[in-house]
Amino acid sequence: MKNKIWFILFFxxxxxxxxxxxxxxxxxxxxxxxxxxxxxxxxxxxxxxSGIALPSTTFINNxxxxxxGYIGKNSxxxxxxxxxxxxxxxxxxxxxxxxxFQFSHIAIAFxxxxxxxxxxxxxxxxxxxxVISDYQLTIGNSNEYYNLxxxxxxxxxxxDLAYGYKIRxxxxxxxxxxxxxxxxTNNKNFTIANSxxxxxxxxxxxxxxxxxxxxxxxxxxxxxxxxxxxPSQITGSKTQSVSxxxxxxxxxxxxxxxxxxxxxxxxFEFGVGLSKSLFKKFNLTLDYEKSLWKNTNQSSVYGEYxxxxxxxxxxxxxxxxxxxxxxxxxxxxxxxxxxxxxxxxNNKSVNNMRFSLGVGLPxxxxxxxxxxxxxxxxxGRVGNDLxxxxxxxxxxxxxxxxxxxxxxxxx
Amino acid sequence: xxxxxxxxxxxxxxxxxxTDNTEGEFVVGSDYLSISNKxxxxxxxxxxxxxxxFDSLITSNxxxxxxxxxxxxxxxxxxxxxxxxxxxxxxxxxxxxSDTQTxxxxxxxxxxxxxxxxxxxxxxxxxxxxxxxxxxxxxKPNTDDTNFYNISSLMYDSKSxxxxxxxxxxxxxxxINIQIDATFGKNLFxxxxxxxxxxxxxxxxxxxxxxxxxxxxxxxxVIGFNTSSVLRLYxxxxxxxxxxxxxxxxxxxxxxxxxxxxxxxxxxTIIQNLPDSKSKLPSELTNNNAFIQSGTGLxxxxxxPFINQLKYISEKGIIVDAExxxxxxxxxxxxLFPLKDSxxxxxxxxxxxISRVLTNSDGSQKLALLNTTPDEFNENIGYxxxxxxxxxxxxxxxxxxxxxxxxxxxxxxxxxxxxxxxNQKNAENKLKLKIYYISY
Numbered sequence: 001m002k003n004k005i006w007f008i009l010f011f012x013x014x015x016x017x018x019x020x021x022x023x024x025x026x027x028x029x030x031x032x033x034x035x036x037x038x039x040x041x042x043x044x045x046x047x048x049x050s051g052i053a054l055p056s057t058t059f060i061n062n063x064x065x066x067x068x069g070y071i072g073k074n075s076x077x078x079x080x081x082x083x084x085x086x087x088x089x090x091x092x093x094x095x096x097x098x099x100x101f102q103f104s105h106i107a108i109a110f111x112x113x114x115x116x117x118x119x120x121x122x123x124x125x126x127x128x129x130x131v132i133s134d135y136q137l138t139i140g141n142s143n144e145y146y147n148l149x150x151x152x153x154x155x156x157x158x159x160d161l162a163y164g165y166k167i168r169x170x171x172x173x174x175x176x177x178x179x180x181x182x183x184x185t186n187n188k189n190f191t192i193a194n195s196x197x198x199x200x201x202x203x204x205x206x207x208x209x210x211x212x213x214x215x216x217x218x219x220x221x222x223x224x225x226x227x228x229x230x231p232s233q234i235t236g237s238k239t240q241s242v243s244x245x246x247x248x249x250x251x252x253x254x255x256x257x258x259x260x261x262x263x264x265x266x267x268f269e270f271g272v273g274l275s276k277s278l279f280k281k282f283n284l285t286l287d288y289e290k291s292l293w294k295n296t297n298q299s300s301v302y303g304e305y306x307x308x309x310x311x312x313x314x315x316x317x318x319x320x321x322x323x324x325x326x327x328x329x330x331x332x333x334x335x336x337x338x339x340x341x342x343x344x345x346n347n348k349s350v351n352n353m354r355f356s357l358g359v360g361l362p363x364x365x366x367x368x369x370x371x372x373x374x375x376x377x378x379x380g381r382v383g384n385d386l387x388x389x390x391x392x393x394x395x396x397x398x399x400x401x402x403x404x405x406x407x408x409x410x411x
Numbered sequence: 412x413x414x415x416x417x418x419x420x421x422x423x424x425x426x427x428x429x430t431d432n433t434e435g436e437f438v439v440g441s442d443y444l445s446i447s448n449k450x451x452x453x454x455x456x457x458x459x460x461x462x463x464x465f466d467s468l469i470t471s472n473x474x475x476x477x478x479x480x481x482x483x484x485x486x487x488x489x490x491x492x493x494x495x496x497x498x499x500x501x502x503x504x505x506x507x508x509s510d511t512q513t514x515x516x517x518x519x520x521x522x523x524x525x526x527x528x529x530x531x532x533x534x535x536x537x538x539x540x541x542x543x544x545x546x547x548x549x550x551k552p553n554t555d556d557t558n559f560y561n562i563s564s565l566m567y568d569s570k571s572x573x574x575x576x577x578x579x580x581x582x583x584x585x586x587i588n589i590q591i592d593a594t595f596g597k598n599l600f601x602x603x604x605x606x607x608x609x610x611x612x613x614x615x616x617x618x619x620x621x622x623x624x625x626x627x628x629x630x631x632x633v634i635g636f637n638t639s640s641v642l643r644l645y646x647x648x649x650x651x652x653x654x655x656x657x658x659x660x661x662x663x664x665x666x667x668x669x670x671x672x673x674x675x676x677x678x679x680t681i682i683q684n685l686p687d688s689k690s691k692l693p694s695e696l697t698n699n700n701a702f703i704q705s706g707t708g709l710x711x712x713x714x715x716p717f718i719n720q721l722k723y724i725s726e727k728g729i730i731v732d733a734e735x736x737x738x739x740x741x742x743x744x745x746x747l748f749p750l751k752d753s754x755x756x757x758x759x760x761x762x763x764x765i766s767r768v769l770t771n772s773d774g775s776q777k778l779a780l781l782n783t784t785p786d787e788f789n790e791n792i793g794y795x796x797x798x799x800x801x802x803x804x805x806x807x808x809x810x811x812x813x814x815x816x817x818x819x820x821x822x823x824x825x826x827x828x829x830x831x832x833x834n835q836k837n838a839e840n841k842l843k844l845k846i847y848y849i850s851y
């Protein structure tokens with residue numbers, strides 16, 4: 001069994017290079033670090049991204065590192081997922097539909113002893129991918145036009161190392177160290193009068209952030225969780241090449257000139273979560289998170305930063321956790337998420353509302369499950385400089401559990 | 412174990428499924444893109460236009476004999492006379508060896524045959540009178556120079572050896588014949604026939620060359636002749652009734668020994684006070700016009716005194732393109748003074764010293780081309796040239812040595828075409844400059 005786990009690990013490492021990039025076509029990809037991506041493990045997507053108070057007993061809960069204090073003594077978890085989006089973008093003048101599929105995450109977790117566990121995960125943080133062809137724009141001071149072709153790819157990823165520890169019965173503490181890294185390549189081609197100017201920019205980002213977590217078991221049915229994210233800075237540098245071709249010559253204005261790019265600041269964030277199981281069959285989760293973006297004092301080209309509130313509500317149902325009937329063991333999930341967004345454009349916030357449904361299909365006699373979920377969401381609104389996104393999201397996610405160490409004795 | 416395989420399948424699926432649709436217009440949200448790079452059109456930059464005077468155009472070795480005169484209603488009287496050295500291919504007549512000569516020859520006549528090269532300027536329906544004079548000075552440039560210029564001249568015998576009044580037919584006919592004084596011809600014949608002349612030095616002592624001048628009586632047109640024009644001596648066998656003459660040609664064997672002296676008499680005109688070749692005459696002093704005239708050395712100079720101000724638009728910026736349109740003064744265009752379809756563009760310093768000719772990306776010479784798209788009021792007639800690279804270079808200059816542009820006709824040294832060009836203040840024929848700028 002252990003060999004098989006190494007085999008999985010090998011594949012995990014292999015896939016890092018392949019999948020450590022998110023792809024998105026959101027208009028918000030254009031600026032800064034790109035559009036942010038939310039990766040959820042296990043059934044968390046299905047329960048409206050709530051789960052600060054959930055323990056990592058059946059899957060890796062990336063919402064709170066303290067959950068790792070509850071990881072089973074002999075459990076080894078592997079979690080990976082894929083997401084597909086279909087989004088309709090509506091602006092004041094037009095609308096269009098775009099689809100994309102992308103890698104969501106890859107993670108492992110295992111206990112160190114009966115009181116503590118660690119996890120490692122890799123997931124996309126943001127995507128700056130977009131392609132714009134032959135876009136006509138007005139030349140300043142005139143009624144003439146120029147054409148722009150732009151393409152960007154890349155984005156940031158995070159590699160998280162989390163540790164959770166049970167300090168005494170019912171109380172766990174946790175810490176996540178997140179490493180942010182990534183490259184965004186941006187290529188713009190301006191066709192102005194009889195000239196063509198190319199600006200190629202490669203931005204490199206890196207940063208680190210610490211998350212602290214705590215979970216308290218009030219009684220056998222009621223848990224509360226707390227998280228706190230320390231503000232941090234993602235530093236960037238770029239190299240830029242600029243060249244222009246006109247009827248006279250090709251001018252290389254800049255070739256791989258290094259310069260700093262504006263650093264990106266992640267705010268102080270805190271979250272509170274509740275988890276209550278009801279009638280042994282239901283479990284209700286409720287999270288509230290606040291992100292103090294305003295204090296980061298950064299500016300965005302398309303709006304002001306504002307403090308963000310996130311509300312998440314989830315409900316799960318399973319007829320019987322242990323049963324010989326397969327249908328009894330299927331988990332059903334539903335959830336709702338409301339997020340005020342951290343940007344205000346023309347004094348209008350870009351909020352995001354999402355409703356989700358999901359099922360968890362158990363696999364074998366372990367806690368392994370295949371989670372399928374569907375969400376429908378609306379982000380932003382139509383207005384001046386504002387874009388409304390209506391999206392359907394389908395997620396498929398495998399939470400794999402292997403019973404480690406003990407099983408080996410029987411082999 | 413089967414789940415392990417399932418996992419592998421799952422991972423493999425990722426790479427297959429990670430698609431991004433890049434189809435479609437992707438317009439929603441594109442506005443954000445335009446924010447980081449400013450793209451501007453600047454059409455208010457001051458452009459100073461002036462007339463300059465090249466005093467030394469090289470007119471030798473230009474392969475054109477340019478003769479005539481015309482009075483331009485704006486610029487004054489243009490006169491072109493041509494100096495040429497004519498040499499025979501051998502210094503004998505008849506057979507090359509006169510000792511064994513058995514046939515005697517006699518002089519018949521001599522004529523200058525000028526062959527049209529199809530160039531003309533002015534009114535060719537009017538007659539032109541030209542006279543030919545013997546040079547009294549060898550066709551030899553000043554020391555340490557191999558060229559003759561538009562202002563060069565040589566001494567000649569005031570008594571002409573030939574004259575002709577004719578109506579030029581530069582397109583319809585091939586040549587004109589000017590009968591040359593028989594005394595001169597007979598002398599030349601005898602010297603060669605009697606072997607008194609045996610080499611080029613002796614020949615040059617006898618006959619140094621000619622100048623072909625327009626007479627001052629008429630002032631109507633300037634005509635170009637090609638360098639296969641010859642002085643042809645006709646002779647025949649003595650005591651023969653044969654009408655078939657034999658000929659001996661004196662040709663322009665060395666084109667560096669032929670040049671045109673082209674003068675402009677500006678007295679009483681608007682450009683009477685044209686300064687020396689290192690200065691300029693601002694167009695504001697000449698009714699917001701500047702002038703180009705081939706041959707006499709008038710050229711149009713364009714200065715961009717505030718171009719480096721564009722540096723301050725943004726921290727980093729490029730002039731990616733610039734379109735200069737300079738318009739000919741409509742009232743100056745007549746059938747007698749038609750437009751040429753292009754102008755040459757040179758870069759020069761403040762003292763009108765040309766440093767280079769502007770070129771295209773393929774290395775060919777950059778020309779300001781005449782827009783000939785017809786329209787009712789000739790609004791669009793103008794010479795257009797893209798000077799983005801030049802202006803970008805000028806914008807970035809940190810020292811004071813600004814460059815200027817000089818516009819002139821192609822073949823500036825071998826014609827007398829002229830044009831009147833408007834400046835930015837010329838309401839009717841306004842110069843336009845559009846600069847396209849991008850910050851990065």
